[in-house]
Amino acid sequence: MSKYLSLALLLAAVVGCGGEPASYRLEGQVTYDGKPIPEGAIVMKDFAVEGPSARAEIINGEYAIDVTPGKKIIQVRALRKTGRRIEANPREYVDEVEEYIPKKHNFKSELTIEVAADQQGLNFDLEK
Template sequence: MRGYSVRLQLACLAACLLFVTGCGGSSDAPTTVKVEGTVTFDGEPLSEGSIVFDPADGKGGSSAGGIENGKFMFDSQLGQKKVLISASRDTGKKDQYDEPITESYIPAQYNSQTTLTADVKADGENKYTFELKSK
């Protein structure tokens, strides 16, 4: 009887290994590519901020990255994107806990009411330049 139990355990282990191996063999993850570029604000590189590529049709996931010294680079899914750019700066004031108060200074037309777009393609370079203006 003991031999039967060992064979049953080995068969179960082999079945589990086949199942795990089969699950990891292919991916349903969407294709992503590197996107990069520059962001200026009133003609100067945006010192720091964030950039988000949202699907223009509302389907699929968003991709995001940081902006440093006017440059960004991250992976994005393919397709038409709405681009949202935001940044904040210190106001020179402090809150009740003596923490610095910051303000968002990028106009809504570049974030919550964005007019910026990008078409992320599988082939070729996906380099973008966004020139933001305060007015």
């Protein structure tokens, strides 16, 4: 009987060793209103609430990210200076910044993609 128990435990261990889900490298450009986003972030969130999300920096309109396959919600975030200075602490002023990417592309994103194994570059041209 112990031989069968050992075999069952071994089988359970092997089946349970699925490891990390496969991920793929995506690279591309992100533009807003026809211009490269100078500095920001791109987030690819899995449609499943418990699913993984990936984040990468956008520098000079370009990003590179490792992401798992499947349907994703894309969020793009970027800040810019407003030209105003605001008081952060008593007698300490800093440049005011604002999120300038519309909510339909970030916090309430309507942008979705399906990530597949054979996918190469993926560009995003965001409109106002």
